């Protein structure tokens with residue numbers, strides 16, 4: 001498969017995977033998701049002497065600013081649920097990948113971007129990184145695992161607050177909350193992530209793969225919460241408020257929600 005929106009560079013056994021749609025702040029459209037599915041499901045596992053993967057975003061402003069809002073303004077409940085399930089399945093491929101995957105978060109990691117970072121095994125953030133699940137501003141809920149992984153990573157109290165307010169989380173707060181492993185000077189995220197992979201790659205690869213499996217096992221990755229999220233995401237996609245929220249974003253105005 002030829003990738004349109006993913007740059008793949010093999011740097012001495014570490015794959016640097018760059019989401020490359022800077023004009024849309026690297027928003028995840030369906031094409032990009034298909035490419036991620038192909039990489040983590042087919043191409044990645046075949047790379048020999050692989051130490052690990054670093055995922056980052058092109059440009060200086062954004063890691064990934066979410067799912068591509070322009071692609072799901074007209075979907076209904078069933079379509080929304082199908083899209084959420086597709087995205088969740090792709091993020092499970094990342095979470096279950098046999099070599100460590102580190103998100104090098106160089107800017108906005110919002111909505112699907114925060115969910116992508118959370119599906120990685122480890123996270124390094126630049127000082128200007130901003131995390132968040134702003135879906136409530138669009139009249140929907142997270143659909144790519146955000147309602148589950150944010151709770152797993154930072155606990156129910158703060159996760160519920162951030163899911164309900166849609167507030168952004170700055171890099172230092174993210175570190176305090178345990179959302180990221182390290183905050184580094186802006187521009188040094190990839191370097192730090194590669195250093196971490198360099199250290200981990202000196203350990204026994206089978207043991208590392210088993211740690212990934214066991215850590216995922218602790219969080220019981222297929223618990224009903226994920227299925228619930230798909231179902232409820234679909235429901236929110238069928239609301240008038242979602243049409244209003246997405247339209248308002250694209251028209252660069254404040255949404256006027258009616259609770260329908």
Ligand code: CO8
Nearest residue numbers: 024025027065066067068069072083084110111112143144
């Ligand atoms: N989708 C599509 N386009 C986007 C997105 C996005 N998520 N984010 C930014 N863009 C585009 C803008 O429309 C703009 O395009 P243009 O130049 O053509 O007008 C360009 O990127 C630059 O963005 P801004 O001008 O808005 O840049 P600012 O610096 O003013 O603001 C922000 C940056 C704060 C990141 C702002 O762009 C923003 O709020 N973006 C949306 C963030 C968001 O709401 N993300 C969540 C999306 S929903 C989601 O991820 C749900 C996941 C589950 C989906 C399940 C299946 C459908």
